[in-house]
Amino acid sequence: MKALLQRVTKASVSVGGQTVGHIGPGLVVLLGVAHGDTEKDAAYLAEKTVGLRIFSDNEGKFNLSALDIKGELLVISQFTLLADTRKGRRPSFTDAAAPDRAKALYEYYVKLTINSGLKVETGRFQEHMLVEIHNDGPVTVMLDSREKFTS
Secondary structure (H helix, E strand, O other), rough: OOEEEEEEEEEEEOOOOOEEEEEEEEEEEEOOOOOOOOHHOOOOOOHHHHHOOOOOOOOEEEEEEEHHHOEEEEEEOHHHHOEEEOOOOOEEOEEEHHHHHHHHHHHHHHHHHHHHHEEEOOOOOOOEEEEEEEEEEEEEEEEHHHHHOOO
């Protein structure tokens, strides 16, 4: 499971011209679920997402987490994070989990982040979305649950 975190001053997501989620300062999380991912992967990424210190303190150092600043999260499902571009010019998405499994793990991840006490908004699973991101910094960090198990 992969989560691309983008620190933002604000962000929103629209479907069919209607805003379905919006946040103030916090993180946009683009979440991709791979074949073989489990609830353990979702739990690891949810904990890492809310606790990762990528917000600046008064000295400008990355010492604060989303929990520390009471940041907001906008979680968007994005299977394209699992793109395999090694061959040809068209990406392959065979590493992405089947939609039913991906949706279940996406929803579990969202539930865990909500349980952290932060405001969490979402896009709509398997919908064409327009995401407006005001990246702060810019700060963008990739998390991969499989890296936890190899170190």
